[in-house]
Amino acid sequence: MKQFTATPNDEGVRLSRFVQSVTQGLPTSLLYKSFRNKRIKVNGKKAAPDARLAAGDLIELYINDEFFPPETAPARASKPAKPARPRQPKVQVIYEDENIAVLYKPAHLLCHSDRTGDANLVDAFTQYLTDKGEYTPGGENRFAPALCNRLDRGTEGLVIAAKNYASLRDMNEIIRTDRLKKEYYTITVGIPPRGRFTAWWEHDEKTNKVSIHAHSDQAGRRKQIITDVDVLRTAGPYALCKIGLITGRTHQIRAHLAYLGRPVLGDIKYGNRKANERAGAKTQALCAVRVSFLDIPEENTLHYLTGKVIKLKDPQIVRQFDALDKTKPAG
Structure with missing residues (x-):
């Protein structure tokens, strides 16, 4: 028992x-x-x-x-236990209250642990709360600090984290009911058209790659995607764009822009390899820069976030574009 x-x-x-x-x-x-x-x-x-x-x-x-999971036996004093996790990076907190935190994830940092055992954001956040005395590992039956959204390993920007179960549950409901608006900055190879674009998305789980199509399919494997594109600045063959996600699916921005013929600079999966090499881009130029909370129902414990906008100040991607603007390499 x-x-x-x-x-x-x-x-x-x-x-x-x-x-x-x-x-x-x-x-x-x-x-x-x-x-x-x-x-x-x-x-x-x-x-x-x-x-x-x-x-x-x-x-x-x-x-x-x-x-029941086996109980971990205490380590002997003469043989200090080896650290079970890699050293976690210091968490960069953009916003924080008693329920949630909005964190900055740099490019190349995982959101969650994977088979590589590399450092990851959720473990770094857990360590941050542990050091502050807000969380005690092993002191909870089932809850651990969690991320409410995720970014690809090569994407930088804002990630929302929950400090308690009620916040995780209610933030997931906010996201599920489209009461959270997310905006990204990206640098494209070629200047894309402005506007709202609709297409059909299909995910191959074996290759973890998606394909974009003009129409749906009878089998129902394809899902509709909607992406807003606004061009902020141009420099030769490059454009700094603001992207709004109306739907949010795996690799949506990268795959949809590639489908439009204007791939994300530095994207090795959907991008232009030669253009990446010319620009010396070694990671995808994509950054989650802003989250805006819409009208949240009063019964939701995070109702107080209604109307709140959290944005990343001085994002690295703008400085990356400024460097391209100075060189303006030929297309």
């Missing part, structure tokens, strides 16, 4: 979801059988799968130990 005490980050969570988050490899059939057989209790009483937890609730799980 395992016991857990619900924390404020478990407030309002469905009991079935809580059990799934603290167990490992528990079949769904066995989960609901445990509910029927009164092997899952809250405050000493039988509870239903859809019961909502409150902070301080005592959850008792009479489930075999094999379905």
